[in-house]
Amino acid sequence: MTSSFWFKKGDNVGDEVEISSPVSCGLDWQTYATAGNSHLLIVREPLIDKWVDAGLLDKDVFSKLQMGEEAFFTIRASAGYTLGPVDxxxxxxxxxxxxxxxxxxxxxxxxxxxxxxxxxxxxxxxxxxxxxxxxxxxxxxxxxxxxxxxxxxxxxxxxxxxxxxxxxxxxxxxxxxxxxxxxxxxxxxxxxxxxxxxxxxxxxxxxxxxxxxxxxxxxSEGVATPIGTTPQNSNNQSTKFKLPGRPFLEEFFNEHVIDIIYNPERYQAVGIEFPSAVILHGPPGCGKTFAVEKLSEFIGWPCYSIDSNSVGSPYIHETSKKISEIFDQAIDSAPSIVVIDEMEAFLANRQSASSSGSHRIEEVAEFLRRIPEAISNRVLILAMTNMIEAIDPAILRRGRFDHILEVGMPSKDEIFALFSNLLGNIPHDPTLDIEKLSEIMEWRPLSDCAFVIREAARLTAKHGKSMVDEECLTKATLSLPPIDVSEKPKNIGFIWDEKE
Known part of the structure; x- marks a missing residue:
């Protein structure tokens, strides 16, 4: 980079253009301020030739300036037009x-x-x-x-x-x-x-x-195509949210969450601004957390968790204060996601003996106030519970949680779909009997199914094998504790409605 300017204040650089002050300089180029608040770019011929050879401009847009034996080229930007290096x-x-x-x-x-x-x-x-x-x-x-x-x-x-x-x-x-x-x-x-x-x-x-x-x-003087101010149409989204082993949840999230997010104009035209809050309820291990994690990962927004570890406190008023702070953070980062895990710990029925105490009533009141506010500020609310019957009825009313979904233990078909997806990501024997494995794992938690594949992969590596085979899968399955399936839980997909 050159360390000195070619011209000084008062120099005339052609066409009665007088330098008022040097501005910036680089290799083979310099800029100057001139009388009348205009700016001047002066370039040596080798750099001009590179721009011309690249097709960026014609050489005749510059004026030639002969100073002794050296030729320079200049272009002037009048007041109101920008000229200079980006930095x-x-x-x-x-x-x-x-x-x-x-x-x-x-x-x-x-x-x-x-x-x-x-x-x-x-x-x-x-x-x-x-x-x-x-x-x-x-x-x-x-x-x-x-x-x-x-x-x-x-x-x-x-x-x-x-x-x-x-x-x-x-x-x-x-x-x-x-x-x-x-x-x-x-x-x-x-x-x-x-x-x-x-x-x-x-x-x-x-x-x-x-x-x-x-x-x-x-x-722009016709050099570039004038731009429009209308954002690109987002209806071209081809990727859909996928949730292996949970087709009903996958369909629900695509219809009630993803489609609204990626097609806002269509929904705003009929008064729908943002997806409604969702509750997933069902027995432990049914896949609620797995579904919420996958949805959050797919959307890619900042995610804030409200659970006993993040907001629980033995001090009166402290829990409701922490709840409020998390909602504030989510609103400030919107669009974002708030995940309420084990919601029965905070939102139990205020009339029950187990939830007595002013601090419990205060926590429920805080949620009642903040959930509608968060939704109106583009915060997606996803809640999970194992005890839907213990939740305060005011929380479950439409307007706070419009969608209340029961998630049962996975069926054989759902487990088969999950196994097919998980095995598709690792080398495995194509003759594996996935259908038989699905029968063995029926009504088990999805976390057990994922464990079986991870454990089978570990055993494969331990024994120096190149792919997961039937022997490794069988050993992985046998490492699970027995499960009582005498009473098979309901399947997923039932939308719970409050009935009196």
């Missing part, structure tokens, strides 16, 4: 500035096929980011270049939308979606659920958005 540009003050940069990045990426830009020079009037050979930002990928500028110098990818949103707190979510998409990058299908940033600063910096968008299209 020295300030954060966007208006949406039009952010859109203009994103349009220029997309146009450049389409030409260079996503080759690294290094520390590019942004020339707004050309809708281009011109790569340099400087090493200041060479480690940044193109998605990080946009994130770096939007966040004011933080190395963050626009593909990590949640982190980008937390750093760009002045920019409303809808505007940030528009900018990232204008740069040619995808945003999460649930981006619209993130909490909108608030504050007078954000409002002042993003005022007159429609006018700004129109101005951006006018400033």
């Amino acid at each position: 020295e540009l300030s954060q966007p003050e208006r949406k039009e500035d952010a859109l203009s940069f994103a349009v220029s990045l997309k146009a450049t990426r389409e030409i260079l096929k996503d080759k690294p830009l290094g520390n590019p020079i942004f020339i707004e009037r050309l809708s281009r980011l011109l790569p340099t050979e400087d090493d200041r930002l060479n480690e940044l990928s193109n998605d990080e270049v946009l994130g770096f500028w939007l966040s004011g110098g933080v190395k963050v990818s626009v593909l990590d939308f949640r982190k980008l949103h937390s750093l760009c707190w002045r920019i409303p979510v809808s505007d940030l979606v528009d900018v990232v998409q204008a740069g040619g990058f995808e945003v999460p299908k649930d981006a619209h659920l993130l909490r909108s940033n608030r504050g007078s600063v954000a409002k002042s910096r993003t005022a007159n958005i429609d006018e700004a968008t129109s101005q951006t299209e006018q400033k």
Whole structure:
């Protein structure tokens, strides 16, 4: 990188353009401020030739400046247009500035096929980011270049939308979606659920958005395609939530949770803003926790747990205080998930003797207040209990938990589906009798089924075998304790309704 500027204050660089002050410099390029609040880029011919050879621009957009035996090329940006290296540009003050940069990045990426830009020079009037050979930002990928500028110098990818949103707190979510998409990058299908940033600063910096968008299209001078401001349609989601061994739960979650999350416009048009809260109830080992964990993992939102370990306290008022704090954290991180495990410990019937005491009534009241608030703030509530009959009736009324699902012990068919899925991820003998194994494991907890496969895999490795065989599976099955199946529990899929 050069350490001195080629020109000084007062020098005339052609067309009666006078240098007022040097600004930045790099290998074969420098920028200067000139009279009238304009900026000037001066480049040596070798760098110009690289840009021309790459198809980024025509050489005649620059003016030639002959200084003695050396030829320079210049381009001037009048007041109101940005020109300079990305690492020295300030954060966007208006949406039009952010859109203009994103349009220029997309146009450049389409030409260079996503080759690294290094520390590019942004020339707004050309809708281009011109790569340099400087090493200041060479480690940044193109998605990080946009994130770096939007966040004011933080190395963050626009593909990590949640982190980008937390750093760009002045920019409303809808505007940030528009900018990232204008740069040619995808945003999460649930981006619209993130909490909108608030504050007078954000409002002042993003005022007159429609006018700004129109101005951006006018400033692009036809070099790049004008962007739209409508987020991408999220109805193209092809991936469905999968829950091996639990087809009824899988279907329920896809219909009542996943579809609402990924198709918001369709549901908002008829007044449905967010998925309702869900209770899963059934005997220990039936797979409630497994189902909730898989759903949370699939959605990928921040997950907060309320259970006896996280909020239990012997001190009066302390438990309800911790419950409130967890809900506050979930709302601040929305969209997010709150999982209430062993809910009978907090939400037992206030009229029963076992739940007597003002502190128990206080805890139930806290849930009654916070659950509707959390749902309205885009927090998905998932609760589990082994004792649905002990839960306070006020909690079970529609409006707090609209869906109450009974989860029974798995049937043979469900276990067969789970075994097929688990074995599909490890080498195994294709002649294994999975149907017979499913009969043996019928009505056992799903956790036992998962254990059998893990134990069989361990035995396979221990004995130096290359794949799980019948012998290893049999030994793994025999290591389980016996189970009494004289009274087989109900199957999954029954939606419990309160009846008087």
